[in-house]
Amino acid sequence: MPAGFSCAGRRSDESFARAQRVFPDGTSRVTIERDPTPLYIERGMGSYLADVDGRRFLDLNCNFTTLIHGHAFGPVVEALTHQLQRGSCFANPTESEIELAELLCSRIPHVDRVRFVNTGTEAVLFAIKAARVFTGRSKIAKLEGAYHGAYDWVEVSQAAAPDNWGEAIQPKSTAFYRGMPASVPEEVVVLRFNDVEGAHRLLSSNAHNLAAVVLDPMPSRGGLVAAKPDFMATVQEVTRNNGILVIADEVLNLRQSFQGASARYGLVPDVITMGKIIGGGLPIGAIGGREDVMKVFDASAGRPLLPQGGTFSANPLSMTAGLTAMRYLDHAAFAHLERLGDIVRDGIGRAISSRGAPLCVTGAASLFRIHPRAEIPNDYREVYPTPAGATLMKELTRFFAENGIILPCGAAASISTPMTGAEAGLIVDVFAGFLESRQDMLDTIAFRK
Known part of the structure; x- marks a missing residue:
């Protein structure tokens, strides 16, 4: 990725510059992701966010899995x-x-x-x-x-x-x-x-x-x-x-x-x-x-x-x-979330298998997480990333952002009830696109593993 890369737009950059004058590191939560600038959000609607630069993103963070009905329900x-x-x-x-x-x-x-x-x-x-x-x-x-x-x-x-x-x-x-x-x-x-x-x-x-x-x-x-x-x-x-x-x-x-x-x-x-x-x-x-x-x-x-x-x-x-x-959140809502979660996890799993990529996907119900390792982990020690694995996950998050999806880096991604099969399919397609575009990096990860 070229030096100076940022998924954030001009107004997010300006907001972050202001924030650094009043917050110790420019944010009020250590969990805020920045690359190197956070995305500043103007509004949320259903399963989507709009940032202050007017760009629209499918939200898989959902305020750290909180918004199970999406935004402005x-x-x-x-x-x-x-x-x-x-x-x-x-x-x-x-x-x-x-x-x-x-x-x-x-x-x-x-x-x-x-x-x-x-x-x-x-x-x-x-x-x-x-x-x-x-x-x-x-x-x-x-x-x-x-x-x-x-x-x-x-x-x-x-x-x-x-x-x-x-x-x-x-x-x-x-x-x-x-x-x-x-x-x-x-x-x-x-x-x-x-x-x-x-x-x-x-x-x-x-x-x-x-x-x-x-x-x-x-x-x-x-x-x-x-x-x-x-x-x-x-x-x-x-x-x-x-x-x-x-x-x-x-x-x-x-x-x-x-x-x-x-x-x-x-x-x-x-x-x-x-x-x-x-x-x-x-x-x-x-x-x-x-x-x-x-x-x-x-x-x-x-x-x-x-x-x-x-x-x-x-x-x-x-x-x-x-x-x-x-x-x-009735039984029908949970069945809907389970169905979409299965579509996403199964689709990601098939994409990994078809390319023999050194990745895996875990989760259940409306949650999923992608790992820079070929085998499903058993515990925290097996999840702990190598430097090469951490770099890969950062690249994955960037690629998703470039394609209009907010994917948490190294954490659980969540599905919300406003999502449909179209959004589930989009997630799988973007992931498959990442595998195709980053084959050289995937080979390096596999070698280092």
């Missing part, structure tokens, strides 16, 4: 307009929070009670606190490389690398940022995803101190591959036998089915964290779970065992948007 816009005319937030509760909680409790297995917060990070944070209160223990276990938000304990080993992740049979607990208290990694047991023997050994040997295992049934940063049934069974057996809670982080993966990811893959959690799609495009998080565990939040008799509040928790805008969006 009519029923949500109408419901929010009505609610805004009545007020945006109150110190008192509203009936809309009861209705959204009723929907979640009736739909998601093992959710007896719910508490609303503002983000997925908050949901995971309070779920872990609840587990500590309930068990009287302090340690947690988590998967190496898995993302669970910006809470110190779940950030441990989130960005582990070959030079610090330790032996395969005994992963090290690595600090996520400079200055992380040394005590934090000491309180986290790190498991390799789908390592049955390792999970049994590490959980059993630390059982007396473990409050919970935080488990994503299909961790996006871990490869977007499903947990193997024997891995899931082992985790459940050891936790059940030792009074350790299982926290299923479904902030991203609740979109896997009408009842969520745990139901799809046979996990029986004690607590589930939710977010993203349940907010209809507005900030939200939720902790749900067994009635006895959730009782730690009970303030009916005075100060609860675990106080939890928040100025904007359960605000009527998020509750209204979330309730409307979830009501439209």
